[in-house]
Amino acid sequence: MRKTQLALLGLGATVLAGFAAVTPAAAHDYPWCAQGGGYDYPGDCTYSTYGQCQASVSGRLMACGANPLVAYGQSSLPHPRQPRRTRPVAPY
Numbered sequence: 842m843r844k845t846q847l848a849l850l851g852l853g854a855t856v857l858a859g860f861a862a863v864t865p866a867a868a869h870d871y872p873w874c875a876q877g878g879g880y881d882y883p884g885d886c887t888y889s890t891y892g893q894c895q896a897s898v899s900g901r902l903m904a905c906g907a908n909p910l911v912a913y914g915q916s917s918l919p920h921p922r923q924p925r926r927t928r929p930v931a932p933y
Contacts, residue, residue: 872911877903886910 876884
C-alpha cells in the first residue's frame with residue numbers, strides 16, 4: 842500500500858512539473874491565406890509560403906492571397922491596456 846501511494850505521489854509530481862514547464866503559444870500572422878471555399882475574408886491564414894498555400898488549395902476551388910494583416914502592417918493583437926491606478930485605502 843505504501844509503495845502505491847509513493848508511486849502515485851511521484852506520478853502526480855511529474856505531471857505537475859510537466860504542466861509548469863509548458864509555455865503558451867505565441868500568436869503569429871502568416872503571410873498567405875487560402876481564400877474561398879466557405880472561409881470568410883481574409884480566409885485561412887496559416888501558410889508560411891505561397892507553395893504551401895497552393896498545395897492546400899489545389900483542387901478545392903480556392904485561391905491564395907496575401908494576408909492583409911501582414912501586407913499592410915496591421916497587428917491582430919490589441920494594444921495592451923494601461924494598468925488602472927488605484928487609490929490607497931486607509932486601514933481600519
